Amino acid sequence: MSNPEDTHTSQKVALVTGGGQGIGAAICRRLARDGYHVVVNDLELERAEVVAADILALGGSASPAIADISDSAAVDRMFDQVEAQVGPVTALVNNAGIGGNAAIRNVTDEYWAHVLAVDLNGVLHCTRRALGPMRDNRAGSIVNISSRAWLGWWGQSAYAAAKAGVIGMTRALAVEMSSRNVRLNVVAPGLIDTPLLRNREPDALARLLKSVPIGRVGTPEEVASAVAFLSSDRSRMVTGQVLYVCGGKSVYAYPDWPDEK
Numbered sequence: 001m002s003n004p005e006d007t008h009t010s011q012k013v014a015l016v017t018g019g020g021q022g023i024g025a026a027i028c029r030r031l032a033r034d035g036y037h038v039v040v041n042d043l044e045l046e047r048a049e050v051v052a053a054d055i056l057a058l059g060g061s062a063s064p065a066i067a068d069i070s071d072s073a074a075v076d077r078m079f080d081q082v083e084a085q086v087g088p089v090t091a092l093v094n095n096a097g098i099g100g101n102a103a104i105r106n107v108t109d110e111y112w113a114h115v116l117a118v119d120l121n122g123v124l125h126c127t128r129r130a131l132g133p134m135r136d137n138r139a140g141s142i143v144n145i146s147s148r149a150w151l152g153w154w155g156q157s158a159y160a161a162a163k164a165g166v167i168g169m170t171r172a173l174a175v176e177m178s179s180r181n182v183r184l185n186v187v188a189p190g191l192i193d194t195p196l197l198r199n200r201e202p203d204a205l206a207r208l209l210k211s212v213p214i215g216r217v218g219t220p221e222e223v224a225s226a227v228a229f230l231s232s233d234r235s236r237m238v239t240g241q242v243l244y245v246c247g248g249k250s251v252y253a254y255p256d257w258p259d260e261k
């Protein structure tokens with residue numbers, strides 16, 4: 001899918017983790033339209049290749065890159081390859097994540113460690129590696145995908161802890177990197193129409209929808225639009241911020257689920 005001979009180092013390069021489906025795929029397509037060469041990371045090569053092929057078919061530039069973001073050595077190898085093929089990553093989107101819904105009595109040590117390994121440690125691995133060249137080049141943007149759920153929701157203790165950690169890390173690094181012209185921000189989606197959501201029971205989904213003031217689920221493209229803004233120079237005075245894409249749920253969530261599930 002990637003054709004290194006067609007690429008050149010002056011091009012803006014975006015790497016989107018978990019870009020093979022859902023919100024990540026929409027972010028890949030949007031950043032490609034905005035002129036980036038998009039590196040589509042995922043666990044599965046086939047999935048990343050499909051998204052990269054779509055982008056190429058539309059006249060954009062993209063290549064797939066496989067790595068499990070919870071494995072820091074694999075992440076380092078992926079960045080080494082990307083830099084050799086298309087140059088340093090100028091925009092990183094830490095999108096890959098796993099959901100999870102477990103009442104606290106079901107939160108085992110293994111479950112907790114797994115959710116944090118992907119949703120928090122994975123963000124650290126990619127961010128730390130991307131920041132090296134960004135710091136040296138005094139340019140770059142990182143957008144981390146957290147979740148409105150970090151504010152609290154039933155069955156979300158591990159997920160919310162990881163997503164809150166992402167926000168804390170982003171804010172701290174935004175300060176640390178401010179003198180280097182590298183910005184870090186968070187996009188926190190609410191209920192978004194993806195396979196992750198479609199797997200829910202219909203009545204559970206209907207109950208969840210009652211908690212969204214705007215009254216509908218969001219689209220992956222609406223999340224991608226916020227990411228595109230924060231990745232671009234249009235937001236050059238914005239760093240360390242959390243942008244919610246949740247139809248107002250962060251402002252007011254109707255408590256329609258009174259019992260532990």
Ligand code: NAP
Binds near residue numbers: 018042096097192194
């Ligand atoms: P999704 O449809 O499950 O897509 C996530 C992608 O990331 C999948 O292709 C997945 O591969 C991949 N991935 C998982 N673990 C990975 C790893 N260790 N390394 C590399 N790739 C990995 O999820 P989504 O709904 O688009 O969510 C994207 C992000 O938005 C996540 O961070 C999620 O927490 C956040 N978010 C989603 C919603 C929502 O309503 N959908 C709401 C708030 C926040 P596999 O399928 O093989 O695991």
